[in-house]
Amino acid sequence: MSDHFSARDIIPPIYLDGAATTRPHVLVVEEVARTMSDLYGNPSSPHELGVAAETSLEHARKRVARHLGVDPRGVYFNSGATEGNNTVIEGVARSFGHRGDGIVISGVEHPSVYEPARSLEREGFRITSVKPDSSGRLDPERVAQCIDSDTILVSVAAVSGETGIVQPLIEISSILRGLPEPRPIFHSDLAQAIGRLPLNIESLGLDCATISSHKIQGPRGTGILYVRPGLHISPLLRGGGQEMGLRSGTENLPGINGTALALDLLHEDRDKWRSMDFRQGLSGMLESLIPDTLVNGPAGGAGPDRAAPHILNVSFLGIPGEVLVHALEDRGIYASTGAACSSRDRRRTNYTLTNMGLADDRIESALRFSWSKEPPPEHAERLVEELQDLTSSLRRITTGH
């Protein structure tokens, strides 16, 4: 087709968009296929094929519960974090709207949190979005100030998918625990946090938590919603009453078994999922070798209490982020400009960075590098080499020097 010869023809690609999605683990792919072929019965069916499927489903629920450190009765399988976040926000509003009308979210949430919240706002709920500091982190005191006696839900993502900032969930949790009963329901979107932080859902006092399997090398279209046993929220989907009535629809057993296996594999390899070295090394090289480079969100050297290990957001001033993404892909390196689900829509791309109060030129030139398990250090070296070359040649064009 083209005689234009590009790097991706000869060198294996480097995938640095793990916060958008990860490549499923080869054993997960096998597990999904095996479940599809062998356990095709409907877990609700009365015959032995149904019983076999149900047994496998409940086994998966126990494995998942063990990894999350929660009671299996609180584990609900669904289609992923978007569904989980919608279920929690809409469900809490419907079930506890009589108690109050206040919902508090952070200003750096994923659209699957703030869009349902906006929709409730049109129905008359009060939505308070807590502004973060310039690194994207919430001040627990500010959260406390936003909560009043009519607050029924507080929703704060443990890790921002755009910058990797880690929120002070422990502090927020202890503020909530100090409130008189009935306390607001405490929810956290763990989509970017699962496997990355040593977090314990129960000791954090979370009432609800949401997880997507595809962020941890599991299958697409599968996820986990945790709801503390004893807490009842109104379902989004009604029907056959599966998942204890909270999520009707025939269970996606292949996806569920794939999820359980992805968590097993994550646990075996947890050091590599949690290592801060790649982030720190990459950030150090970028800042020292490429002029006019700014890290957005937690600094490269930030510890695990402030930064997730797998996301680094950087602005190369003067170059539109999208241009650099295309230039990098031409050299076989895949990065992103923001949350992948909304990168195509300019108005929404930089919700998080805008709420952090960053300047426009910094937002326009922002790139997000992210990964699943820690990549080898050579990947950082090759990325930095390509970026040195590309930033200087592109800046000659875009800024004239």
Place this chain on the structure above:
Amino acid sequence: MIHPGEETILVRYGEIGLKGKNRALFENRLMNNLGAAAPRGSVARIHRRQGRLYVDLLPDADSEDAIAHMSRVFGVVSLSPALVTPLEDAAMERAAISAAREAVASLETSAAISPSFKVEARRANKGYAKTSPEINTWLGGVILDAVSGLSVDVHEPDIRIVVEIRSDAAYVLGRTIRGPGGLPVGSAGRGLALMSGGIDSPVAAWQLMKRGLSVEAIHFHTPPFTGPRARRKVEELGSILAPWGIGFTLHMCHFTEAATAIRENCPRRLHLTIMRRIMLRQASALAQSRGIPVLLTGDSLGQVASQTLENLVATDDAATIPVLRPLIGLDKEEIMQRSREIGSYETSILPHEDCCSVFVPSDPQTTPSIEKVRSAESALPDFLLGDAPPRVDTLVFDQSGTRTT
């Protein structure tokens, strides 16, 4: 010859009839285009008879599908499916009833409440026993009995059931489907369209396809300043135009070097004008290398800064062959409406930009003088000012819109 019991489609065409001795050429082009547009394996043969074309379908063909495809062929004024029956009373009665039912089903809802009809017999076979008025009365009565809710109106009927008596068979027609009109693609020669990813340029190409031009397109892209989605969008537009153009050829031209050179060497406010001059120059060279005599663009006078009269004059100055601008006098709203009818609108409004803001000044010169532009342009490297055709990737779509190369 088609056999009784099979189906043929009568195709009426308009302006072709006016073209004097070129008429056969036009008719042949239309027959070719109809054959190409019809689904594979649906057409037995296409023939001409008394100023009409007949498309005989194969026994297993899906006639609705064939009609849907052929009703988008330029040059077609209207189409009517015809049942071919033996010259036997029972068979002709069945055909008349079925044609009437189909015609009722296809009526607009306003007329469908109590539609009127008439039968029009045409007796080409003078040996046939019944006269035309006898046939009208006989089959009119049959239809009236069999299809409820119909009434007869011989002056302004909603439905005309035409019965043509030939030597070997009767042709019974009830329903008429409008075609797009115009002239068959290819009958007016060839043109090369400059195609962005926007709303206007696909409409410009369509508009001249309708006047018989066989249109190819050139698209200028500037990776990495434009991305793979912008490229995909232009490919999709090519695929949407392909059924109208009886296939479509799209040339993708890598323009980053040119855009960069303009940015580095020319005054900022003239970037847009000069960029468009280089595009016209490269398109002229490509067209000439392919034996194409004209260019076409989607310009509409005054719509944006680059479409002021002065800018159009200053850009045309760089073209070495004539530039047709079929949308020059249309409002944006009219162009958008046409784009929706063609089916390109939804793709055109996708947000992937085909030209990066890096290369477009925020305050482009709207009244440049040709002399100034020429002199500013002379600072560019020779390869942008010469007449060598640019290097392109060429994509070909067949008439179904499928990419073949």
